[in-house]
Amino acid sequence: MALTLSLPRLREPSVLPGFWPALGFTVAYLSLIVLIPLAALIARPWEHGLADFWRTVTDSRVLAALRLSFGAAFIASLVNLVMGLITAWALVRYDFPGRRLLDAMVDVPFALPTAVAGIALATLYAPNGWIGALLAPLGVKVAYTPLGVLVALIAVGLPFIVRSVQPVLQDLDAEIEEAALTLGAGRWRRIRTVVLPAVAPALVTGFSLAFARAVGEYGSVIFIAGNMPLRSEIAPLLIVIKLSQFDYAGAAAVGLAMLVLSFAALLVINIGQALLLRRGR
Amino acid sequence: MRTMVPEKPKGFAWLVVGAAALWMGLAILLPLVSVFVEAFRQGAAAYFASFQDPDAQAAIKLTLQVALVAVPLNALFGLAAAWLIAKFEFAGKGLLLTLIDLPFSLSPVISGLVWVLVFGANGWFGPLLDQLGVRIIFTYTGILLATILVTFPFVARELIPLMQAQGTDEETAAVTLGAGGRDIVWRVTLPNIAWALVYGVLLCNARAMGEFGAVSVVSGHIRGLTDTMPLHVEALYNDYNFVAAFAVASLLAGLALVTLAVKTLLEWRFSSELASGARR
Numbered sequence: 001m002a003l004t005l006s007l008p009r010l011r012e013p014s015v016l017p018g019f020w021p022a023l024g025f026t027v028a029y030l031s032l033i034v035l036i037p038l039a040a041l042i043a044r045p046w047e048h049g050l051a052d053f054w055r056t057v058t059d060s061r062v063l064a065a066l067r068l069s070f071g072a073a074f075i076a077s078l079v080n081l082v083m084g085l086i087t088a089w090a091l092v093r094y095d096f097p098g099r100r101l102l103d104a105m106v107d108v109p110f111a112l113p114t115a116v117a118g119i120a121l122a123t124l125y126a127p128n129g130w131i132g133a134l135l136a137p138l139g140v141k142v143a144y145t146p147l148g149v150l151v152a153l154i155a156v157g158l159p160f161i162v163r164s165v166q167p168v169l170q171d172l173d174a175e176i177e178e179a180a181l182t183l184g185a186g187r188w189r190r191i192r193t194v195v196l197p198a199v200a201p202a203l204v205t206g207f208s209l210a211f212a213r214a215v216g217e218y219g220s221v222i223f224i225a226g227n228m229p230l231r232s233e234i235a236p237l238l239i240v241i242k243l244s245q246f247d248y249a250g251a252a253a254v255g256l257a258m259l260v261l262s263f264a265a266l267l268v269i270n271i272g273q274a275l276l277l278r279r280g281r
Numbered sequence: 282m283r284t285m286v287p288e289k290p291k292g293f294a295w296l297v298v299g300a301a302a303l304w305m306g307l308a309i310l311l312p313l314v315s316v317f318v319e320a321f322r323q324g325a326a327a328y329f330a331s332f333q334d335p336d337a338q339a340a341i342k343l344t345l346q347v348a349l350v351a352v353p354l355n356a357l358f359g360l361a362a363a364w365l366i367a368k369f370e371f372a373g374k375g376l377l378l379t380l381i382d383l384p385f386s387l388s389p390v391i392s393g394l395v396w397v398l399v400f401g402a403n404g405w406f407g408p409l410l411d412q413l414g415v416r417i418i419f420t421y422t423g424i425l426l427a428t429i430l431v432t433f434p435f436v437a438r439e440l441i442p443l444m445q446a447q448g449t450d451e452e453t454a455a456v457t458l459g460a461g462g463r464d465i466v467w468r469v470t471l472p473n474i475a476w477a478l479v480y481g482v483l484l485c486n487a488r489a490m491g492e493f494g495a496v497s498v499v500s501g502h503i504r505g506l507t508d509t510m511p512l513h514v515e516a517l518y519n520d521y522n523f524v525a526a527f528a529v530a531s532l533l534a535g536l537a538l539v540t541l542a543v544k545t546l547l548e549w550r551f552s553s554e555l556a557s558g559a560r561r
Binding site: 009011012014015016017018019022025029030033034037040044086089090092093094096098099104105107108109111112113114115116120121123130131154174215218223237240243248252255258263 | 286287289293298301304309319358361362386389390394399401405430457462465466484487493497498511527530534538541544545
């Protein structure tokens with residue numbers, strides 16, 4: 001008895017049934033669907049040696065694709081940061097006709113299949129499309145250029161910022177803002193000193209969600225991108241191309257590089273957010 | 282604490298509302314409307330003729346067959362995982378939660394790639410499966426596995442926070458009163474989480490039917506055989522058969538709109554019984 005008590009306890013006692021079956025099924029299913037396949041992604045890039053892996057991920061075409069995927073995802077998320085905050089602000093603060101409809105519409109990119117968004121955007125921004133025809137006289141080409149990639153990633157990431165910021169704006173204490181107003185703070189000062197610090201952590205959360213989604217995005221991008229090597233070819237497409245050439249190690253190498261880079265980026269964002277939170281206290 | 286009540290916009294406020302509405306119109310409404318406009322560009326007859334194509338019908342059937350298996354499996358997993366995590370205290374729970382969320386941070390293409398690495402011709406088990414005469418990649422099974430991986434966390438993510446918030450009091454009371462495992466699940470737990478389960482299944486299904494990147498990698502694109510609806514949209518679009526491409530796309534867009542309508546209804550009607558209601 002004394003012996004069992006001194007052992008670290010792996011499981012708190014409970015009167016409820018079903019611990020072992022639930023644990024068994026959960027772990028087995030998780031291993032089969034997630035862990036074993038991911039193990040292949042981690043193990044296989046190296047099968048032709050470390051040098052081969054390095055040659056693959058530093059190939060100019062791969063580097064260009066990674067730069068485009070990560071760069072466009074970053075810029076798209078920045079654009080959404082600003083527009084998402086404005087949209088969330090309008091939805092929370094103002095009671096205008098059509099507010100509920102607009103609110104429900106925010107979730108459309110979550111639900112709309114990426115291929116559908118992809119062909120719609122490609123058609124809209126093609127030189128003869130509704131928007132493309134307006135831009136063509138100005139000399140602006142969106143479809144089949146890196147700008148098209150950006151447009152697609154903006155459309156995909158839109159809901160993340162709005163949905164992260166909205167609840168924080170909703171719960172913002174009205175009295176602090178009114179106090180600032182009574183003290184004679186102007187509109188911009190109020191926004192800068194009261195509102196922005198309060199929503200900053202939520203903005204960062206939304207940014208990182210939108211960024212993570214945009215980095216790996218495929219379906220909504222490939223139709224509008226034009227997919228020219230070194231110019232408008234995204235990293236996920238390169239994986240597809242390498243697989244079609246039966247270059248499994250190369251495809252796995254690009255996949256692993258994407259995964260490591262996006263975890264590194266998210267780590268940096270998380271550290272920034274922690275610093276932000278500490279300063280806010 | 283008192284929170285802000287939405288006010289009638291005036292002056293500067295109209296500028297904010299206008300910017301938001303314009304932005305949403307451009308990024309969301311316009312693409313959505315264009316799907317239906319392009320689908321009906323050559324009239325209703327051409328629209329409906331698109332669905333007479335046997336390949337289109339095969340794609341619709343395949344999409345339904347995949348969702349019909351993938352969604353219940355992930356729902357079952359969500360129930361088991363949520364029961365385990367919400368009702369028991371054990372070491373390693375945090376790690377388990379992280380692993381369940383992991384598929385959300387994978388590119389869809391990677392979610393397809395990993396199955397090729399395991400089961401493809403040059404995959405870990407490729408040669409063995411070849412000897413046994415079993416094919417997974419470029420077949421229904423591969424599409425199913427890729428779909429399951431992509432939609433893996435949806436139901437679990439919905440149920441876990443809700444069941445954690447509900448705690449174990451009611452189940453413990455049922456045990457004290459002599460209820461067995463089956464009675465507890467059917468008469469205590471399931472009624473408590475019914476709407477959250479519906480909510481999770483709804484979102485899981487929408488993603489399962491609309492998934493493109495992951496299934497694109499494992500399908501092999503054989504028309505009438507391994508093309509799901511989103512893949513068939515791509516094939517038609519690349520053939521410059523735009524009316525048919527947008528016609529099939531309009532079904533998927535319709536599915537997305539119905540999903541959102543039901544989701545909004547559930548959030549409005551049962552917000553206290555959904556985890557997302559607590560989050561909002």
